[in-house]
Amino acid sequence: xxxxxxxxxxxxxxxxxxxxxxxxxxxxxxxxxxxxxxxxxxxxxxxxxxxxxxxxxxxxxxxxxxxxxxxxxxxxxxxxxxxxxxxxxxxxxxxxxxxxxxxxxxxxxxxxxxxxxxxxxxxxxxxxxxxxxxxxxxxxxxxxxxxxxxxxxxxxxxxxxxxx
Amino acid sequence: xxxxxxxxxxxxxxxxxxxxxxxxxxxxxxxxxxxxxxxxxxxxxxxxxxxxxxxxxxxxxxxxxxxxxxxxxxxxxxxxxxxxxxxxxxxxxxxxxxxxxxxxxxxxxxxxxxxxxxxxxxxxxxxxxxxxxxxxxxxxxxxxxxxxxxxxxxxxxxxxxxxx
DNA sequence: CTTGGAATGTCAACAACACTGACGTAAATT
DNA sequence: AATTTACGTCAGTGTTGTTGACATTCCAAG
Numbered sequence: 001x002x003x004x005x006x007x008x009x010x011x012x013x014x015x016x017x018x019x020x021x022x023x024x025x026x027x028x029x030x031x032x033x034x035x036x037x038x039x040x041x042x043x044x045x046x047x048x049x050x051x052x053x054x055x056x057x058x059x060x061x062x063x064x065x066x067x068x069x070x071x072x073x074x075x076x077x078x079x080x081x082x083x084x085x086x087x088x089x090x091x092x093x094x095x096x097x098x099x100x101x102x103x104x105x106x107x108x109x110x111x112x113x114x115x116x117x118x119x120x121x122x123x124x125x126x127x128x129x130x131x132x133x134x135x136x137x138x139x140x141x142x143x144x145x146x147x148x149x150x151x152x153x154x155x156x157x158x159x160x161x162x163x164x
Numbered sequence: 165x166x167x168x169x170x171x172x173x174x175x176x177x178x179x180x181x182x183x184x185x186x187x188x189x190x191x192x193x194x195x196x197x198x199x200x201x202x203x204x205x206x207x208x209x210x211x212x213x214x215x216x217x218x219x220x221x222x223x224x225x226x227x228x229x230x231x232x233x234x235x236x237x238x239x240x241x242x243x244x245x246x247x248x249x250x251x252x253x254x255x256x257x258x259x260x261x262x263x264x265x266x267x268x269x270x271x272x273x274x275x276x277x278x279x280x281x282x283x284x285x286x287x288x289x290x291x292x293x294x295x296x297x298x299x300x301x302x303x304x305x306x307x308x309x310x311x312x313x314x315x316x317x318x319x320x321x322x323x324x325x326x327x328x
Numbered sequence: 329c330t331t332g333g334a335a336t337g338t339c340a341a342c343a344a345c346a347c348t349g350a351c352g353t354a355a356a357t358t
Numbered sequence: 359a360a361t362t363t364a365c366g367t368c369a370g371t372g373t374t375g376t377t378g379a380c381a382t383t384c385c386a387a388g
Contacts, residue, residue, distance in 0.1 A: 014295055019288040020223070022295070022307065023197075027216075028318040029310035030194050031237065033187075047373055052191075059184070066335060073195070078375055080337065102335045102384050124183040130312035131178055131186070134305065141298065141305020143186065146193035148294035154192040211344055230364065242346055244366065266355050266364045334385080343376075350368085357362070 036122035044115070049074075049082045051119055054108065057092060058116045062105040064097070071157055091115060200286035208279070213238075213246045215283055218272065221256060222280045226269040228261070235321050255279060 037051055056071055057063065065083070069076055083106075086092040091112030097103030108116060131139050150158060201215050220235055221227065233243055247270075250256040255276030261267030272280060295303050314322060 014292050016284075016288065019291045019295075020284070022291050022303075023219075023284070023287055024223075024322055025307055025310040026194065026197050028315075028322045029313040030190065031318060032314040033190050035315060049374060055187075059188075064335080065337095074374085075376065076336075077338080077377085081374080084337095097335095100335080100385070102382095104336070120180075120184070120187070123187055124180065126313060127183045127186050128178050130309050131183075133312040134308040137301065138305030138308040139186075141302030142309035143189055144298040144302040145294050145306035146189040148297040149193040149290060150196045151192075151199060154195060158188055158192045213345060228364080229366095238345085239347065240365075241348085241367080245345080248366095261364095264356070264364085268365070329388100331388080332386090335383085337382080338380085340379090341377085344374090345372105346374100347372075348370085352366080352368105354365090355363085358360085 032126065033123070036126055037119045040118055040122055046085075046115075049078075050086060053079070053082050053086060054091065054112060054116045054119065057106045057108055058113070058120075061107050062095075064103045064105055066103075068106065086112070196290065197287070200290055201283045204282055204286055210249075210279075211246075213242070214250060217243070217246050217250060218255065218276060218280045218283065221270045221272055222277065222284075225271050226259075228267045228269060230267075232270065250276065 034048065038048065041047060041051055052072055053068065056068055060067075065076070065079070069079055072079060083092065087094065089111075090109055093107050093109055094104035095107060097105055134142070147155060147158065198212065202212065205211060205215055216236055217232065220232055224231070229240070229243070229247070233240055236243060247256065251258070253275075254273055257271050257273055258268035259271060261269055298306070311319060311322065
């Protein structure tokens with residue numbers, strides 16, 4: 001196989017071994033990434049699905065159910081089960097859309113915001129530690145590769161509202 | 165909104181917004197990361213759990229059930245369900261340990277290796293495309309941040325057998 | 329004004345994949 | 359001989375996902 005990097009300035013010598021290492025890095029890192037929130041969620045009898053819903057409602061207050069559906073990429077039945085428990089527990093509230101009364105615009109209650117903060121504090125702490133350990137250049141590269149790895153549709157979701 | 169991008173050698177000032185963006189990048193990228201294998205697995209009536217098992221048996225032929233258990237971080241009951249279907253379908257075979265006859269050392273059959281190749285080809289293709297798009301520096305940073313994000317125990321698993 | 333479609337909710341059934349707990353067996357270790 | 363280790367298995371449960379079918383409300387277009 002190619003041991004000499006191809007000429008030109010983009011000297012990526014991508015052996016299968018290197019790529020495999022990247023694949024495993026994603027696998028193990030994702031586990032670390034979710035570990036802290038998972039612990040908090042378990043205490044309160046919620047799951048990752050609740051985390052995701054709460055996260056995106058926090059990020060975009062007033063988003064509709066169908067938008068959330070598109071972001072999460074699950075069926076409405078699946079999302080609805082989660083949303084119902086969040087309503088019942090008073091973490092999320094739905095307000096009827098102003099222009100379109102069919103829409104239910106989702107918002108976090110104070111209680112919901114409190115859970116969101118607990119979860120994202122934990123997750124940010126780990127992310128911050130990783131960023132610090134890796135340094136600014138690494139952070140830039142991290143984001144660039146992840147972005148390139150997304151499906152185009154998801155990349156659009158990601159870039160929406162911009163941010164860095 | 166970013167006033168000054170985090171690139172260059174400037175220190176990191178890690179705003180919550182920046183960190184949130186990193187969190188979402190992980191979320192969306194992981195979806196892309198698993199999308200291609202998921203399609204192949206569905207065709208053949210397997211799931212992600214089978215993928216993980218096959219991947220690590222391929223990576224370390226002859227590994228024991230308990231090692232695999234430690235890597236995957238699941239219960240033996242859960243792993244056993246998956247391994248049984250892989251045995252039954254003739255993708256994996258278990259050989260009694262030479263020195264310790266209690267051990268079952270796991271190996272892929274030709275058929276198993278064929279599935280592994282299909283899965284990792286797909287996953288590597290995406291990884292390669294992402295790497296190419298991002299460039300060598302980004303790749304380095306990507307790996308560095310992911311490594312820093314792992315739990316220490318998982319990092320040891322990851323670094324075992326070294327590589328790159 | 330009627331009709332079609334969009335946005336949403338809900339019931340029911342099912343599957344993958346995780347968990348706990350308990351029990352069993354063979355082989356290694358002490 | 360007793361204990362521990364490695365592994366398997368039976369049974370039950372929970373979360374999160376899926377299809378499929380059906381109802382409601384409301385906007386928009388003919």
